[in-house]
Amino acid sequence: MMQRRSLIQAAGAAAATLGVPRLFAQEWPSGPVRIVVGFPPGGGTDALARVVAQKLTVMWNQQVIVENKAGVAGVLAAEYVSQQPSDGSTLLMAHINSHALAPSLQPKLRYSVERDFVPIVLVGVTPNLLIASPAQKALTVNDIVAACKASPGTVSFGSAGAGSAQHLALEMFKLQARVDALHVPYKGSGPLLADLMGGQIQYSFETMTAATPHVKSGRVLAVAQTRTKRAKGHPGVPTMQEQGFAGFEATTWYGLAGPGKLPPAIAEKVNRDVNAVLAMPDVQERLDTYGAEDGGGSQDKFKQFISTEIAKWAKVVKDGKVHVDT
Numbered sequence: 355m356m357q358r359r360s361l362i363q364a365a366g367a368a369a370a371t372l373g374v375p376r377l378f379a380q381e382w383p384s385g386p387v388r389i390v391v392g393f394p395p396g397g398g399t400d401a402l403a404r405v406v407a408q409k410l411t412v413m414w415n416q417q418v419i420v421e422n423k424a425g426v427a428g429v430l431a432a433e434y435v436s437q438q439p440s441d442g443s444t445l446l447m448a449h450i451n452s453h454a455l456a457p458s459l460q461p462k463l464r465y466s467v468e469r470d471f472v473p474i475v476l477v478g479v480t481p482n483l484l485i486a487s488p489a490q491k492a493l494t495v496n497d498i499v500a501a502c503k504a505s506p507g508t509v510s511f512g513s514a515g516a517g518s519a520q521h522l523a524l525e526m527f528k529l530q531a532r533v534d535a536l537h538v539p540y541k542g543s544g545p546l547l548a549d550l551m552g553g554q555i556q557y558s559f560e561t562m563t564a565a566t567p568h569v570k571s572g573r574v575l576a577v578a579q580t581r582t583k584r585a586k587g588h589p590g591v592p593t594m595q596e597q598g599f600a601g602f603e604a605t606t607w608y609g610l611a612g613p614g615k616l617p618p619a620i621a622e623k624v625n626r627d628v629n630a631v632l633a634m635p636d637v638q639e640r641l642d643t644y645g646a647e648d649g650g651g652s653q654d655k656f657k658q659f660i661s662t663e664i665a666k667w668a669k670v671v672k673d674g675k676v677h678v679d680t
Contacts, residue, residue: 381617383443386417389610390435391447392428393514396544398563398644399428402477402608403447405640409631420447424542427515428452429460436470440615445474445624448611450519454663458671459517459678467664472616473656475628476609478646481581482523482559483566483591485574489553495578495597498557502533510536512546512558517678520546522667523559523580523604525674530599550574561606562588562645580604585645607663608646609656625653 387410391403400422407418423431432452438444446452453467465471486493492501502509513520516539524537538555540546543564549555551573558565562585568574569588576591582603584593594602610628612621631637632650641649670676 381442381620382623383441385443386419387414387442388419388421388444389447390421390423390431390444392423392425392431392449392452394422394424394542394544396547396564397514397542398480398561398606399447399449399608401563401644402641402646405637406477406610406628406631409634409637410627413627413631426460427456427518427521429456429463429517432456432471433464435611436465436613438613440472440613440617442612442616442620442624444613446471446611447477448473448609450605450607450663450667451515451517453609453611453660455517455519455522455667455671457664458668459676467660470614471611472614472621473653473660474610474612474616474621475625475653476607476649476651476656476659477628477632478641478644478649479581479605479607480562480645480647481579481585481588481593482520482604482606483562483569483576483588483645484557484578484580484594485550485560485565485569486557486577487550487553487555488573488575490556490575493575493577495594495599498577499531499533502531502535506534507536510538510555510557512538512540512550512555512560514543514546514561515539515541519561519604519606520559522670522676525676526602526604526670527559527594527599529670529674530602547574559604563606566644579645585647586642587645607659609649609659621653 389403389407391399393399403420407420410418428449428451435446492498511524569576578594579591580594582595629650
C-alpha cells in the first residue's frame with residue numbers, strides 16, 4: 355500500500371513539474387461517454403459508431419455507449435449535442451448530412467457547424483452504392499438513365515431522409531444525367547433497405563456501409579459506386595465515372611465531434627485514441643468491408659475536410675434548386 359501511494363505521489367509530482375493538464379482528475383468525464391448517432395440502428399453511422407464505441411470501452415475501461423436520436427436526416431442529433439455540456443461525456447458521430455448538407459439546405463438550422471462543434475477526428479469516407487431492388491431490369495447506369503427519360507418523375511429512388519446524403523447524390527445524378535426521378539424519403543437506411551428489398555422502391559444511392567451486407571447476401575444488386583476510385587471492399591463494382599459520369603463523387607462520411615467548448619485536452623485525447631482504434635487490424639478489416647477509407651489524422655484535417663464539403667454541396671443545392679421542407 356505504502357509503495358502504491360508513493361508511486362501515485364511521484365506520478366502526481368512528475369505531472370505537476372511537466373505542466374501536464376490535470377486531464378483525468380479535472381476534466382475527463384467520470385460516468386459513461388455517449389456517442390450520439392442521428393439515425394436508427396441498421397444504418398452506416400450506427401454500425402461505425404458501434405465499432406469505435408466497443409474499442410474505446412475496452413481502452414478507457416469506461417462505458418462508451420451509442421445512443422440513437424433519429425430525425426431530420428441526422429440534424430436532430432447534431433442540434434441536441436450542440437446543446438450538451440462540453441465535458442467529453444457526449445460526442446456526436448457527425449455526418450455529411452448534419453455537417454455539410456444541412457447548412458445550405460436548412461435556412462432555419464439551430465446550430466452553426468463552425469461555432470457549435472469541435473471537430474475531433476474523421477472516422478471514414480465511404481462511397482455510396484447505387485443499388486437496385488432484385489426485380490429491376492435496368493442494371494447499368496445508362497439503362498437507369500434511359501428508364502428515367504422514358505417515364506420522367508416515376509422511377510423511384512429511396513433516401514434516408516430529405517436532405518440526406520442519398521438524396522443529394524440523387525440530385526447530383528439528376529443534374530448530370532439531365533433526368534427527373536421520384537425521390538422517396540425515409541427515416542433512415544434501415545426502413546429504406548427493407549422497402550427496397552421488398553420491391554416497394556426501385557433504386558437508392560445508399561451508403562456503402564448500410565448496403566454492403568445486403569449486396570453480399572444478394573438481396574439487393576449493386577449497379578455503381580460513387581467515388582472516382584473503386585473501394586477495396588467492392589472491387590467488382592464499377593464507379594459512376596467509369597459508366598460515363600466524369601468526376602461524379604458523392605460520398606457519405608462520418609467523424610467524431612464534440613460540443614463547441616470542448617476543452618482541447620479532451621479533444622486531443624479522443625483524437626489520439628480513435629486514431630489508435632482505426633489502426634487496429636480487425637477494425638481496419640471492418641472499415642474495408644464498409645468501404646470506409648481515409649479516416650484518422652489530425653483535428654485540422656477533419657476541419658478542412660468539412661469546409662470543402664460544405665462549399666461543394668452548396669453548389670449542388672443551388673444548381674439543382676433543391677428544397678427541403680423543414
